[in-house]
Amino acid sequence: MLVEKITSRQNPLVKRFRRVRAGGDRAYVFLEGIRLIEEALEAGVRFDVIAFTSALEAHDRGLSLIDSLRSVPCRGANVSEQVMKSMADTETPQGVAAIVSRPFFRLADVFEPLTFIVIADGLQDPGNLGTLIRTSEAVGASAFITTRNTVDPFNQKALRASMGSAMRLPIAVAARSKEIVSSCKEHGIRVIATRPARPSAAGEETRLYVETDFSGRFALALGGEAEGLTAELAAAATEFVSIPMSPQVESLNVAAAGAIVLYEAARQRGFKF
Numbered sequence: 001m002l003v004e005k006i007t008s009r010q011n012p013l014v015k016r017f018r019r020v021r022a023g024g025d026r027a028y029v030f031l032e033g034i035r036l037i038e039e040a041l042e043a044g045v046r047f048d049v050i051a052f053t054s055a056l057e058a059h060d061r062g063l064s065l066i067d068s069l070r071s072v073p074c075r076g077a078n079v080s081e082q083v084m085k086s087m088a089d090t091e092t093p094q095g096v097a098a099i100v101s102r103p104f105f106r107l108a109d110v111f112e113p114l115t116f117i118v119i120a121d122g123l124q125d126p127g128n129l130g131t132l133i134r135t136s137e138a139v140g141a142s143a144f145i146t147t148r149n150t151v152d153p154f155n156q157k158a159l160r161a162s163m164g165s166a167m168r169l170p171i172a173v174a175a176r177s178k179e180i181v182s183s184c185k186e187h188g189i190r191v192i193a194t195r196p197a198r199p200s201a202a203g204e205e206t207r208l209y210v211e212t213d214f215s216g217r218f219a220l221a222l223g224g225e226a227e228g229l230t231a232e233l234a235a236a237a238t239e240f241v242s243i244p245m246s247p248q249v250e251s252l253n254v255a256a257a258g259a260i261v262l263y264e265a266a267r268q269r270g271f272k273f
Helices: 012-021 034-043 054-058 060-070 081-087 107-111 126-138 156-162 177-186 231-236 254-268
Strands: 002-006 028-032 047-052 075-079 096-101 116-121 143-147 171-175 190-194 206-208 218-223 239-242
Touching: 012 028, 012 047, 012 075, 012 081, 012 096, 028 034, 028 156, 034 060, 034 096, 047 060, 047 081, 054 060, 075 081, 107 143, 107 171, 107 177, 116 126, 116 254, 126 143, 126 156, 126 254, 143 177, 171 177, 177 190, 177 231, 190 231, 190 254, 218 231, 218 254
Parallel strands: 002 075, 047 075, 116 143, 116 218, 143 171, 190 218, 190 239, 206 239
Antiparallel strands: 028 096, 047 096
16 A cells, blocks of 8 residues: 555545545445444455544554555555545544445345345435344345335445445345346245235235244345335235234334344244354
8 A cells, every 4th residue: 555645635535535425436435434444354345545644543453454454455645634524424533534446246146145135125214224234244144135215325324334244245236126026036035025014905914023934045125114115026025024013103113123033034044154
């Protein structure tokens, strides 16, 4: 890593950091903070640029990270505190940020090899999405899919909530519901969907999640809290599962509901990761 000194907030590299952070270059992802950059290094993500301040050298963990970054073949920038603040997404930056290549998986990529897949359809809260990605990796899901009406899993809030899982778990982003359904049929994958314990218009049975068979190849489809699943994904579901709740509670947070169902699936599968 070759390091240059930058003190101006108008430097083209600083402007590029701000542009990537704002989502202005979809080929790259902005990372900020020691933990996320450590996770990116361990995940083998390709670094394009690294920026850091002298504050990073004030503690052992920061010094260790700098040592690890020295061997990374990318551009480096030692920036002032004011420049880092202008680049950062947080109010109190930790003194390090990076631009990395955005992980990319086609829809076809996530179906082989396969244990089970999680589908996020219409989720708009990045914190919920990031938490769901993290839980999916924790329970041994092989991949994750987001539909076109779902928030970007690589925006800053989703990345922080996923705690690095978004850089390790294969994620196919912005897939069409029709193509997801077609791929599930082609690979013989059951689509299991969550919804409240009430009959649908078509009269399909809704089972409690603990009464559902999560063996074999399946995809768990989770819809947004407001709208639920899109019609296409709901129609493709072979089974609907629900979580028992007190009658005073209308619904659970989607990340909480997903965690409950996913850990039941992991339990049935013997937690074999």
